[in-house]
Amino acid sequence: MLTRGGRRGRTAASVALGVLLLLGTFVGQDDHFPFGPFRMYSTREDPDGLVLSTRVEAVDATGRVLVVPDTATGLRRAEIEGQAGRFRRDPALLELLSRAHDRIRPDEPPYVEVRVVERRYRLRDSRPTGEQTEQVVAAWKR
Amino acid sequence: MEALSRWLFRPAPLRRIAILRVIAYLFIPVDVLLTTPWVAAHAQVPGELYQPLLIGRLLPLPTPGPWVEVLRWVLIVAALIAATGRRPRTLGLLVALLYLQWMVIAFSYGKVDHDRVGFLVLLFALATVGKRGGEEAAGWAVQITTLAVVATYFLSAFAKLRFGGLDWVDGATLTRAVVRRGTALSTPLLDVPWVLHVFQYVLVCVELFVSPLLLVRWRDERRGWLLVGVFYGFHVMTFLTISIVFLPHCVALLALLPLERVRWRSRAPEPMVAA
Numbered sequence: 476m477l478t479r480g481g482r483r484g485r486t487a488a489s490v491a492l493g494v495l496l497l498l499g500t501f502v503g504q505d506d507h508f509p510f511g512p513f514r515m516y517s518t519r520e521d522p523d524g525l526v527l528s529t530r531v532e533a534v535d536a537t538g539r540v541l542v543v544p545d546t547a548t549g550l551r552r553a554e555i556e557g558q559a560g561r562f563r564r565d566p567a568l569l570e571l572l573s574r575a576h577d578r579i580r581p582d583e584p585p586y587v588e589v590r591v592v593e594r595r596y597r598l599r600d601s602r603p604t605g606e607q608t609e610q611v612v613a614a615w616k617r
Numbered sequence: 618m619e620a621l622s623r624w625l626f627r628p629a630p631l632r633r634i635a636i637l638r639v640i641a642y643l644f645i646p647v648d649v650l651l652t653t654p655w656v657a658a659h660a661q662v663p664g665e666l667y668q669p670l671l672i673g674r675l676l677p678l679p680t681p682g683p684w685v686e687v688l689r690w691v692l693i694v695a696a697l698i699a700a701t702g703r704r705p706r707t708l709g710l711l712v713a714l715l716y717l718q719w720m721v722i723a724f725s726y727g728k729v730d731h732d733r734v735g736f737l738v739l740l741f742a743l744a745t746v747g748k749r750g751g752e753e754a755a756g757w758a759v760q761i762t763t764l765a766v767v768a769t770y771f772l773s774a775f776a777k778l779r780f781g782g783l784d785w786v787d788g789a790t791l792t793r794a795v796v797r798r799g800t801a802l803s804t805p806l807l808d809v810p811w812v813l814h815v816f817q818y819v820l821v822c823v824e825l826f827v828s829p830l831l832l833v834r835w836r837d838e839r840r841g842w843l844l845v846g847v848f849y850g851f852h853v854m855t856f857l858t859i860s861i862v863f864l865p866h867c868v869a870l871l872a873l874l875p876l877e878r879v880r881w882r883s884r885a886p887e888p889m890v891a892a
Binding site: 476477481482485486488489492493496497499500501505506507508509511512513514515516517518519520521522524526528545546548549550551553554555556557558568571574575578579596598600601602603 | 621625626665717720724727728731745769773782789790792794796797808814
């Protein structure tokens, strides 16, 4: 059996959890983790709009052009997208990805160029039309 | 208040907590080493790209660096010892706090995942069950985890309303998901957009109307199994179609099942259903 204090403490914790999760849902942001909104897939996409897909490309010291996998820099695609605004404003920050790559894969030739590329798929009636365009949105060169 | 109290403290067998401990604590090394190795990789990312969450700024937690490797192994060792059931409260709290710190490292680089709240609550809840509280304490741990699990589904419908608007259901969110992360199984669906459109309605309906049923402890236990089964089915499907799996959340979901009845020694482990 729980003591009275044990019950009271647990009841208070339950109410606090409920209130924080509700606050997170209606006014919180991801920044308030673990009490942020459960916003996975919560934005609405226009059925006649564009779907963006981001990737990181690099040119290494041997001149090869590579698509950079998440595992080579330690940043996931969604994280690159989450910080895309910073990379656009200050492309010099992409050097940090090159530095991360040097640490994670010291045996590979270093990156001398890093760029963030956005591919845009056009939709019509929620269906890809096949029309695609690509744009480099941030680039850094050693 | 009376009804809430009765719901919160509905006794649960201590054996269920013991089983949940083993599973949750053994899941931690799997999570840290195998299924989400990218968290540890953040240690290699230069500190300028660290964008600490509110909790990381308040506490304040240091910028990830070589110490992350130490934290990783301390977390793993603590979880392995906790899985033996020794010092459940002290070690349980230690593991929960270390895992929370691990989450701050995970989500402070521009993207927060939404599959962790149920598991975090489970970890903290497990640390509240000691020898004295008995089946009432066990019951509360199960119920508070249930609450967090259901909130993950139920409140996500309101997040859709908030960020996507009332016509979220008529948008192209799932099309976008398949374009970006489609699998061999889901890519053909891009040619039949009405399927994805209907599924958006199904998703919101399940979140709003089916997930709260998980809060009920059914007299006929088979209903409980069936409901939890529906949600596991949903997670398998999201994995097959957009290669996303809410693995830690799926571990927390186990708390809703009468695990204490599972006969582990029989040749094929099958649920024992009450007559």
